[in-house]
Amino acid sequence: MAELPELMVLSKQMNDKLKSKEFGLVDVVQEKCLNIGADDFQRQIRGKTVKKVYIKGKWIFFELSDDYHLLLNLGMGADVLYYKSSEDFMEEYQCRFHFTDDSGFTCKFWWFGHVELIRDNELGKHKPTKNIAISPFDSDFTLDYFRKICKGRSQIKNLMLNQKKIGGIGNGYIHDILFKSKIHPQKPVDSLEPSQIDNLFENMIENLKFSLNKKGLAYEKDFYGENGGFTKDLFLVAYKEGEKCPDCFKTIEKIKTGSTSSYICPQCQKL
Incomplete structure (x- = not known):
């Protein structure tokens, strides 16, 4: 499942490659991944151009012309792949977006992917994304910000996976972040010393940036079909x-931590 580093790589490549392209044909194989009917979706997106591509949490946002946004969520995993011409695209997909210059990209969801077309004035009411917090790659995600959200009795792993507190982190990277910080995933947040919180912040940023520099996990593909180096x-x-x-x-x-599992060293990460 793609997390913050993989989505950052993918969205940057999409922004660089797709900016100013105009949507033409959209082929929808699996209508249930859309937020509106396939006919309406195809009619509304046709003729719109890509202004910018960025991420919010685990969602990829396409800012479009005419005050629209295209939102893409990869669910439990997906291959989102660019093609140069209509002769080159992968044959298996749920959605294919074709531009007027004959290039495009396909979305092959492994499980639970979403593609949604929304007017800009409706973004503030979009339940899955309206409350997503800033990510550790955002400039406003400072040590002071992290200290402020590290409050309460919740377990530290639950807090760090809470997308309303920290956008983009999932169950893939959090094991090593907590291990480097010598913190058990079930440790209550309000039992942490200030020095532990500061150390956790540093390890989180360092771990995610290291993966970003490796272009993400080795089993995830970027926009051009290349696997990451992590x-x-x-x-x-x-x-x-x-x-x-x-x-x-x-x-x-390997221990059970709520609805997820965690990998820990029982000696280094005592509860």
């Missing part, structure tokens, strides 16, 4: 159940 061996404890902790050599465990 391979499994670069994880510290994540997805390494039964292996040795890189710091103390205790056995890494």
